[in-house]
Amino acid sequence: MALLEVKHLGISFGGLRAVDDLNMSIEQGSLVGLIGPNGAGKTTAFNLLTGVYAPSEGTIVLDGESLVGKAPTEICKSGIARTFQNIRLFTKMTVLDNVKVALHNHVEYSLAESFFHLGKFSKREKEMDERAIDILKVFDLDGQADVLASNLPYGKQRKLEIARALATEPKLLLLDEPAAGMNPNETQELMDTIQLIRDKFHITILLIEHDMKLVSGICEYLYVLNFGMELAHGEPAVVLNDPKVITAYLGE
Numbered sequence: 369m370a371l372l373e374v375k376h377l378g379i380s381f382g383g384l385r386a387v388d389d390l391n392m393s394i395e396q397g398s399l400v401g402l403i404g405p406n407g408a409g410k411t412t413a414f415n416l417l418t419g420v421y422a423p424s425e426g427t428i429v430l431d432g433e434s435l436v437g438k439a440p441t442e443i444c445k446s447g448i449a450r451t452f453q454n455i456r457l458f459t460k461m462t463v464l465d466n467v468k469v470a471l472h473n474h475v476e477y478s479l480a481e482s483f484f485h486l487g488k489f490s491k492r493e494k495e496m497d498e499r500a501i502d503i504l505k506v507f508d509l510d511g512q513a514d515v516l517a518s519n520l521p522y523g524k525q526r527k528l529e530i531a532r533a534l535a536t537e538p539k540l541l542l543l544d545e546p547a548a549g550m551n552p553n554e555t556q557e558l559m560d561t562i563q564l565i566r567d568k569f570h571i572t573i574l575l576i577e578h579d580m581k582l583v584s585g586i587c588e589y590l591y592v593l594n595f596g597m598e599l600a601h602g603e604p605a606v607v608l609n610d611p612k613v614i615t616a617y618l619g620e
């Protein structure tokens with residue numbers, strides 16, 4: 369069975385079918401793109417996968433576990449992490465603390481322990497500092513651990529958002545337009561980073577992206593949405609040359 373199995377997923381907003389009969393089967397360790405014109409339903413699909421919206425119909429199964437009906441925090445614990453189209457960092461916190469917050473997804477100690485900085489708390493805090501720095505190193509952000517997130521340049525804020533998502537130790541990482549607003553150099557660097565984290569952390573990545581250079585450069589499989597429905601799926605070389613897909617994009 370694939371890591372993520374989505375069957376007949378759908379949601380309506382009033383009369384609008386934002387996602388309609390979406391089926392996806394995403395293998396563990398793969399790097400998959402979700403593409404389509406503006407308003408095709410891509411972000412809505414992410415919102416369904418992460419429990420922001422409850423689907424009107426369909427099933428979502430991650431690693432054998434049904435996710436429909438679960439709250440976003442439960443789904444994060446089950447193993448899905450995401451980044452957003454518009455960066456959502458804790459801007460008043462340091463780079464290090466942005467990552468440490470996410471590490472709490474798997475760390476447990478009592479309120480009393482955390483309040484009095486006792487026992488397990490102090491030890492865990494130290495371990496978490498080390499773990500957070502390790503993650504920041506992957507993104508070449510360890511040198512800026514003490515900088516406020518809002519003071520990072522744009523490209524690095526995007527990377528920090530991915531680092532934070534990764535800190536929750538997801539099985540599946542969802543990236544919503546990770547290259548949005550990046551210049552070509554930053555995009556190239558991001559592509560290398562995305563491939564590196566897939567290889568280093570053995571996770572599965574599903575990303576929404578309009579930058580076709582990124583999509584064709586790193587994705588191994590694509591799903592194309594148009595008006596909420598699946599227009600095509602398959603290997604990038606085939607899908608991106610599919611006349612239906614070309615027309616949908618040119619028709620924007």
Ligand SMILES: Nc1ncnc2c1ncn2[C@@H]1O[C@H](COP(=O)(O)OP(=O)(O)OP(=O)(O)O)[C@@H](O)[C@H]1O
Nearest residue numbers: 381384386404405406407408409410411412413453
């Ligand atoms: N909460 C909502 N209430 C009503 N309509 C919504 C809601 N969320 C999304 N939509 C509508 O659903 C459709 C799909 O939107 P969505 O944001 O998923 O598209 P998208 O493919 O991510 O587009 P983009 O590439 O521009 O980000 C759009 O017509 C949008 O206006």
